[in-house]
Amino acid sequence: MPLIPSFHEIRFPTGIAFRSSGGPERKTEVVTLGSGRETRNQRWADSRRRYDAGYGVRSLVDMNAVIEFFEERRGKLFGFRWRDRTDDGSVPPGSEPGPLDQAIGTGDGVKTVFQLAKTYGSVHAPYVRQIAKPVEGSVRVAVAGTEMAEGIAVAVDPASGLVTFLPGHIPPDGAAITAGFRFDVPVRFDLDQLAIDLSAFEAGAIPSIPLVEILP
Template sequence: MARDGFHDVLFPHAVALGAAGGPTRRTDIAATASGGEVRRARWAGSRRSWRIALGGLSQPESAELLTFFEAREGQRYAFAFRDPFDHSSNPSGGAPTPLDATLGTEDGTQTEFVFAKSYGSTSRVIDLVDPASLQVAVDGVALDPGAFSLDTDRRSITLVDPPAEGEEVTAGFLFDTPVRFASDSLELSLGARGAAVPSIELVEVRL
């Protein structure tokens, strides 16, 4: 299924390696008469952003970036970005295993499960799972690839047969984050060592 305002293409890998950034939360803090604080979260979860500043891009790399920006029409269309710091279901950041993320406990009839990654006591819905990396297990036993299918939006799986009631469905995967350019302008400069990108900012979007 196509998503309005989203192109399912990956941001150029060579440029993504220069990204610096991560999650941001929004918290309201009010002081009480006793000198304490009351803290309330304004956002239900984090929103991520990244800044990219690169020097020495080759001619093919700078041409790829320029083409990618024009094809997205600046901020108009979102796209997929492989966060260098957080793109695996494995809590340690390593290769995914089928036991990484709990998707739910079977009730005897449910066959569709949405991807999520846990960060301690909080969790994050994952929208763009990498199909080639996906592994699924039921009650600790890995399933054959033919026993499940990834939906076209890459945010959930459907099991061919519902497992027995009470059995836990888990998964492991690599994933991308949906983002857009934070500006409608792209600045490139040419120096002795090739093209340079003074600054690009990417911001996470909800699909």
């Protein structure tokens, strides 16, 4: 019997994730010239996040929870949600999302679907990151500064991050569309075997449980 879809809309145990390590990774090619000067080339247009959940495993109860989660995901096979406490919203940690936080598009009087996004930086080289896994119920959307009611003016898909304007509420030409939200990172296990050494674990050694972001 086939196992579909390839992504499970479930979050990795939050208590373990809070004590994990990791962050964004980029791939830059650096070529050093004979003069000692260098040239740099960006190989990836988007960053990709990597985490290690092993740092969050502090007990056999935690380890059992990871094993259960790993088995249900079939190792690398199924993706899942991960909360990155250092970067999980349209605003900095400790603040509440508002409908004006992030620009996600400009109306043209015709387009009805817009992708949630978060912009990093504002002056030198802003980076726009697609947000595909918003937290359900956390998204607030505004058109030209006026908040739109979810379910009446807009519909938000928590599995894709797509914002759809409903009939009678299509953004007019030139109107700025903004949004605020909480979000998870889509990830998968980056291994198909959990190598657990109980003697080492009980002596304080931290198991390695690598996770890698699934880019949209």
